[in-house]
Amino acid sequence: MGNMTAGTALVRPPGPRLAEAIVTHAERRPIDAALAVRQHGAYVSALRAAGWRIRALPAGDPYPDAVFVEDALVVVGDLAVITRSAAASRRGEAALAERAAADLGLPTDRIKPPGTLDGGDVLQVGDTVYVGRSARTNEEGICQFARFLGGRRMVTVDVSGCLHLKSAMTALPDGTLIGMPDLLDTSALPGLQVAPDPAGAHVVVLGPQHVLLSSSAPRTADRLTADGLRVTVVDITEFEALDGCVTCLSVLLR
Template structure:
């Protein structure tokens, strides 16, 4: 079962240990400071709260294991419930050890302690679980690249020697470090491999500056590869190498043809809905042809105005559950999508879905990554700064074939 894999177990255990330790220390120190500061007082308070702390560790571990403490409010509820139960059980153990019987009077006393001696313990447990515990659990569950069985194949294409000549439309041109770009591309592919994907390289095209952005050349629907029709004349020659690669994979192949234009970066697939950006790179005829190609397969093609970004997927992408994420200033109309989640950084609009619980993102969007992690997803961050200077994002550098 998913819950009992090593990483979630370790994350839950560490989060529980941290919460228990912080709660115990904060509680005894608050009593120590508020009373006569003597070593004997500290020892007595420590001994009183040890059973409650041990019980708290167990309950927080259980909550962390099954909920991952992904949202602050659910983590706060988990902390409150754990704190109350731990305080009642721990204080009850102390009462029984002292020779009392668990009768009505003792039970009444136990509940009364929630507003007195155990109040600080419960409040600290709640806050610690919602803050430190949640952060520890989420970060340990999602920070590393976890090797997986092969999820599918992924098309990639090495950066050309003339990468710095790539087209720039919405940004001012800046200097490209081609050697660094090569290193970043290698790291990007390594991240895909680490997440269980098998890369297939399209032949490098050293005279085609934008050819590394292989996503624009083809869109794959199951076993059907739809080859694009670039609006930019300098990119037309990119299609031949990609067609050779997808045919070698045994995919069925069809084309968008002139006067229709379509870039793969304008196509966002969510189940059987296909959102297509109508903007500078994709025209109405290209969308009409794609709709004609896909309708027999049960896909619904939805045209989306795209005027504030190079491609639709420069503005929005989708999480594994179908939620569309985007940076509002570059999204023409968020209401088009059934579920839209605003992210705080433009680079945070772009994710590559690697599995049901894992996405690939740019390291340039740490706040957005934290937001997505809080939803229960594992985030793998990669540095693609040199490609971002050419208006590219993580989706541009690969095409997944399941």
């Protein structure tokens, strides 16, 4: 059943070159392209079942990483910020993101050189925006991004040992942060619930009491269910093998 707060979910199906996507922290293994397509379909179905309107963008050929649509575009209020990845092979995705924003009727601005910023390093929680300083997002990119926040408070968090801030930390529907403290500078945070599984650090809020989790986080799913949340679980092993997680595969516009 849907809920009143759901909006539009931007997704991009995996392209034919998915297996060539960048792997930084996982151990590279062969990718089952047909399974990845099925898993992506099930992920999209879970969003739709929760009441989200699906906006499927064209596949991002020739960019293998374009399925991780969250990284190329950050929507702040009604502004789409086109990011600039530190990974040069992903820079071409900016044009795809710009097209998607135009399609949605959103005004755009962009991160300019020498700034770099990936959407996976941006976690918006109420009036606070956490931004990860990572291998993909630099100080200059963070300073540029701060100008787009319209008075919301920005907290910079140092990230190490994983790709993005949201590889290490996300937020539950009530704003509680959940993640893996050993991958973050927790001194900048108001508190962090420790995820029982590494993949439990990645939560997509589908509704006021409803979250999406990877099937790789069964203990986290059990705990959140015991805490009274509705938990939907999806299998995304082929994307996890490429350093991906449930947050990377969509941009949710409320």
